[in-house]
Amino acid sequence: MKAAICTKYGTPDVIQIKEVKTPTVQDDQVLIKVHATTVTSGDCVLRNSKMLVMRLLFGLTKPRKDILGSELSGTIEVIGKNITKFKKGDSIIAYTGMKVGAHAEYITLSENAVLTTKPENMTFEESAAIAFGGTTALYFLRKGNIHRGQNVLIFGASGAVGTSAIQLAKYFGATVTAVCSNRNFELVRSLGADHVIDYTQEDFSKKGTRYDLIFDAVGKSSKSSSKQALTLSGKYISVAGGLAKENLDDLLLLKELVEAGKLKSVIDQCYPFEQISQAHTYVEKGHKQGNVVITL
Template identity: 45%
Template sequence: MFVRAVVYTKFGPPEVLRLVERPTPEPKPNEVLIRVHATTVTSAESGMRQGRPLWGRVIIGLTGPRRAMRTLGIELSGEIAAIGEKVTRFRLGDKVFGFAGFQPGANADYMCLRQTASLAIKPANTTFAQAAAAVDGSSTALFFLRDKANIKPGQRVLVIGASGSIGTYAVQLAKHFGAHVTGVCSTRNLDLVRELGADDVVDYTTEDFTKRGERYDIVFDTVGKSSYRRCRRVLRDDGVYLPTTGLVTNNLLTAWTAMRRGPKVKAGMSVEKSEALVLLRDLIEADSLRIVVDKTYPLERVTDAHRYVDQGRKRGNVVVTLIDD
């Protein structure tokens, strides 16, 4: 049987993406075959499609996408359609959500993942579209706030890009952990960020957060729109700057600041997400974590979804559906 998949064989604008048919993949003994109901388009995938950042081509391909990278899609939700003979973690028909990581491929009707991959049973109170949007942004926010910054009740947290796919979860999770949260976003997103629980908001189009006279225990830059050099002035002496982009530079800063007095940089990458997904699922099912979906496109319009993400103005998440909920 042939199924749909979106592929690209060269770096470039959204138009390099093509919808093709290919044979249904077969799971290996330790893999599950997932019938994908929904996936997303993230800013990271926009960069992968364009071959950016340049250092990332070591992973995705020097002059064009490696064969394993020719189908995008790192977040997904769907149903287990087949299981390998050694699989014990999942059953046929299980409704799952998860993260493909360095093995993207969710822009297709079916994809295989190891049973040890970042997969979990999806939240019972969400659609598949919502579940797909509840994977990478939420788990990344949790990784940085809990695991990197060791967030504590009563701390003051500044979230830059508070209306984005990571930022919307960062605001809510910081509040969940008992922090006082200030969100930085544009004018049109101020109300959304307040609704998510922010105690204070800063409109970056009219105000510079570094000139407010406030100091923070944690500055979480979820969109790469600032820098440690700029944010250091608003951090407490024992404060932490959390960057989600500029991995090479910020890893060097992490090492440098660890050896010095003053605020620290704590960079990193969250790849293993299974434990986080279980915790986040529980929060979602308890109505303690809101999923923000900006726009939804069918798979046939994945090019339009990439065009929209390329604008850099999405609120929360952009979802691509393969099966209507």
């Protein structure tokens, strides 16, 4: 099979498509033919690994796991003899999180992995792009104890995590202010944002509005500078403050919301698998709207 191999840490050109052995299916696994995956900000962080802590976790000189990619959609082609939850031919979505491995033509996963059938009202491309942003947004919004009636600000509202966070905050019953550039105003309003602020023109912390929860979805603000925009009991949370672990219940909730018409994925660009290094270059610029999808 073909796989996008991260041969070493560095710029996007370290990603090379190579022929590798198709994984062998164990008794408790399924073999999935990948139809679509994504390149996320997390993939770029793993690939360039400029932080020592990342190298300590994933390999000092090169990644221990050389196939990146954390979310995918596809079709089950082979099932192990102990599989009871899925059958051959099922269309699925999956989230591997930090276990990665999605940037390949095939992947094997346990039937107990973060894996479920694909939402019926989504294409493979659309459904490949709900897990990373959705589960990350859920993790941090819950960490901030989001609840109905709150005034919530989302900084970096137009990316993969931010676009999910807007929709999920509305699902939880919050009033949402989205902070992004002016070119993304129409997008964030279409997702449910009640108010918008152009960060290139205004500093949200100096406008006088107080928020019950401020969520930095890109890790580019600071708690100290945001403090004056919080209510007395308000909370500041940031994606820079930890990692969201993959969770099947969260993926099932996202699927339920998608099928109920309460959540959609936002796709900026679709690249063919052969152009995955170009996709890394685009994502690393930091200006994408929603998600960048790779089609196989």
